[in-house]
Amino acid sequence: MAHFAEIDSNNIVTNIIFIDNENITPGENETEEQKGIAYLQNLFGSDKTYVQCSYGTQKNKYYNVDKETGEYIYDENNQNKKFRKNFPGPDWIWDPERNCFYEPKMFDSWIFNEDTASYEAPIPYPDDGQHYEWDEVNQQWIIV
Secondary structure (H helix, E strand, C coil), X not given: CEEEEXXXXXXXXXXXXXXXXXXXXXXXXXXXXXXXXXXHHHHHCCCCEEEEECCCEECXXXXXXXXXXXCEEECHHHHHHCCCCCCCCXXXXXXXXXXXXXXXXXXXXXXXXXXXXXXXXXXCCCCCCCCEEEECCCCEEEEC
């Protein structure tokens, strides 16, 4: 299964489309992504923009997804499969210069991490097993 993000004119993801691999087998001098884009534009119109993405990629790491639980399991032996740093969702941003997808910035104080293509709080999330929310006004994590 191949995955493509539909992108609007502002590089915002509007949809994720799954395609059977048999529809994107590349021909000579053609990549899988080019074949997939052509396939989708033939289905939905040539005015649409598509970018291939990887279902198993999160924060620039590749994970296998357990088909029964949906849980992401880090796959140390297949890091060559990571692609475009994150699997996007609707309203995510496609950055062609960075060649990656990332979520919109949640809080003004959060800083973009180039390696993971994600915004992070200026103070790391506590690692004590409790659940927290970010308090932007006081710049701290609050237990919920």
